[in-house]
């Protein structure tokens with residue numbers, strides 16, 4: 001299964017069917033993005 005994650009906050013946005021485990025980077029919808037608080041500096 002593939003996963004789409006936000007390149008800004010690294011949260012999972014959506015999933016899609018794929019033969020392999022795949023990770024694609026996208027962005028949250030405007031206003032829905034939560035900035036990482038205590039992740040990486």
Ligand SMILES: [Zn+2]
Pocket residue numbers: 006007008009010011027028032033034
């Ligand atoms: Zn985001």
